[in-house]
Amino acid sequence: MSNIRLTKMFGFETGHALYGYDGKCKNVHGHSYKLAVTVIGKPITDRSNVKYGMVIDFGDLKKIVREEIVDKFDHATVFNKNTPHAELAGDLKRHGHNVLLVDYQPTSENMVIDFAAKIKPRLPENVVLHSLKLHETETSYAEWYAEDNPVS
Template sequence: MFTFEAAHALQGYDGACRNIHGHSYRLQVTIIGEPLAEEAHPKNGMVLDFGDLKQLVQKVILDEVDHSLFLRADSAPELISTLHKLNHKLLLTPYQPTCENMLLDFKARLRHVLPEKVGLHSLKLWETQHSFAEWYASDEADAL
């Protein structure tokens, strides 16, 4: 389980989430693959060393998103300019930064860095204690 703090605003949304607000996110990453079957290898029996997975998630997701503000790239230019001038950690996305879309973004990031014989099985991103988005590779034709 990985955790990070981030803020977002949903442009054009008809509820309170149109305002900039933050969450303590939790991300669950489940991988799939054949465990290594080499008795002499120090990682025998592992699909991927959990330490290696932790480093990948840290590098391609957490380092970028922790304590950042997600906004659509086409948000108010004056707001974006002001936030940049104030050196805020801003992530401008081509998508509405919902929990669901963030999860799909994370899926794409991870798929690009996982070792060849390791696939993503599922991802789950909690925005609050009771609200989350979930993705399963089995729901896609190109699962691995």
């Protein structure tokens, strides 16, 4: 049986600031992110399985990505918890804002690494995360590929 790649697209709005950056992105701003999640696996061949013929049900993949990424990052502001932005984050939280403090500079590059780590363990054992593509803007994106990141 052939390996098949499936891709599901997601969109979410997230704000961030890059502490210490030498350009405009040091200021709090936001993006309309587009995330493409691609998995790879063999379609289920057991005719008695309700998922017969599928690598993974798109609905199951959607549930995983929504719970791990979209529901947490959508309409949130993301700051590196080890920067002075943590004080701003505290003020925003006290005023009812959705703020995420992460262990990294919240660039697209680092976010896509974080997203891969969150998605991989939730996939069924016969399905592998192949790649992620995170569009920060229409013309700028970061990609993560499993083949570039072998498990050590």
